[in-house]
Amino acid sequence: MEHAICVRGLTKRYGDVQAVAGLDLDVEHGEVFAVLGPNGAGKSTTVEILEGYRRRDAGEVTVLGRDPARPTREWRSRIGIVLQSSDDRAELTVRETLRHFATYYANPRDPDELMEQVGLADSAGKRIRQLSGGQRRRVDVALGVIGRPELLFLDEPTTGFDPEARRRFWELIEGLAHDGTTIVLTTHYLEEAETLADRVAVVARGRVVAQGDPATLGGRATARARVAWSDGEIETDTPTEVVLELSRRYDGEIPGLTVTRPTLEDVYLRLIEAEEPSAGSAPETPAEPVESTP
Numbered sequence: 001m002e003h004a005i006c007v008r009g010l011t012k013r014y015g016d017v018q019a020v021a022g023l024d025l026d027v028e029h030g031e032v033f034a035v036l037g038p039n040g041a042g043k044s045t046t047v048e049i050l051e052g053y054r055r056r057d058a059g060e061v062t063v064l065g066r067d068p069a070r071p072t073r074e075w076r077s078r079i080g081i082v083l084q085s086s087d088d089r090a091e092l093t094v095r096e097t098l099r100h101f102a103t104y105y106a107n108p109r110d111p112d113e114l115m116e117q118v119g120l121a122d123s124a125g126k127r128i129r130q131l132s133g134g135q136r137r138r139v140d141v142a143l144g145v146i147g148r149p150e151l152l153f154l155d156e157p158t159t160g161f162d163p164e165a166r167r168r169f170w171e172l173i174e175g176l177a178h179d180g181t182t183i184v185l186t187t188h189y190l191e192e193a194e195t196l197a198d199r200v201a202v203v204a205r206g207r208v209v210a211q212g213d214p215a216t217l218g219g220r221a222t223a224r225a226r227v228a229w230s231d232g233e234i235e236t237d238t239p240t241e242v243v244l245e246l247s248r249r250y251d252g253e254i255p256g257l258t259v260t261r262p263t264l265e266d267v268y269l270r271l272i273e274a275e276e277p278s279a280g281s282a283p284e285t286p287a288e289p290v291e292s293t294p
C-alpha cells in the first residue's frame, strides 16, 4: 500500500528565507510520526503544505493519495487538524461547540463521550472564554478528532498543559493510534515524542537531518553507556563488566549507582548543533531580520 504521506524534494521560500530546502519524508498508515526541530526549522511550513493550507515552491507531495495543493471536500473530511490554538468560539459553551462541529461530519464521535475522553466533562457548560489555556487546548484537540479523521495533524498539542493533563492527552493519542489513526505531531517536548512516536524526524534548516525509531535515533541504542556511582563515573561499551567489577570492589551494593545511555534529548541536541553554522564562519542568513525592499 502507498504511504499515508510521501514528500520528495519539498521547497518553500519566503522572500530571502529558505524555510524548506529539499525535504523528504514518508509517513506510513497507522503510525505516530513526530517532527522535531528548533524554532524556525521549517516544521510548521511543511505541515501547513501537507494540510493543504500553504503553497509549495517545488517538490512532490502526496497526502492520503492526493496532492494537497488540490484539496477536495472529501479529502479534507478525512483529515483532522489541531492548530496552535484558536479563540473564535469564545461565547459558546464547550458542549455547544462540540455539538455544532459534530454536525459537519457524516460519522462524528459522540460529543459527550469525547468531552469525557479529553477531560472536559466537568467544563461542558462553561463558555470557551472562561476556560484556562490548557482546557482550551483540549477543546482544540476534541475538534480535531470529532470527525474521526484517518490522518490527524497536531501542532505542539500540549504546550501549556500541566503534567497530569499531558499524561491524559498522551493516553487519548495512544487510543486514537490504537484505533488506526495516522498521527503527525510537531513538538518541542522530547519526552512526548519518545512516549508517543513510532518514528521521529529531526528537521533543521528546512531538511530532515535524521529520522527513525526514537529508541535508536542517531545510534542511541549502541552508544557507550555511562556508569556513575558516588565516587566516580566512566563511559564504557561493557557496562555489565564495570558494574560487576565495582560490585566486587564494594563487596556488594555500589553506592549511588546509575547506568545510562544518551537520552533522545542528548541525541537531538547533538544533531542540531551539528547543523548550526560553525562559530567563526559567516552565517548563511542574517541573524536579525532585515527589511526587504518592496
Ligand SMILES: Nc1ncnc2c1ncn2[C@@H]1O[C@H](COP(=O)(O)OP(=O)(O)OP(=O)(O)O)[C@@H](O)[C@H]1O
Binding pocket: 014, 017, 018, 019, 037, 038, 039, 040, 041, 042, 043, 044, 045, 046
Ligand atoms: N508567513 C511567513 N512569511 C515570512 N516568513 C515566514 C513565514 N512563515 C514562516 N516564515 C519563516 O520561515 C522559517 C521557518 O518557519 P516555520 O514556522 O516553518 O518554522 P518552525 O520549525 O515551525 O518553527 P517553530 O518551532 O518556532 O514553530 C522561519 O525563518 C520563519 O521566520
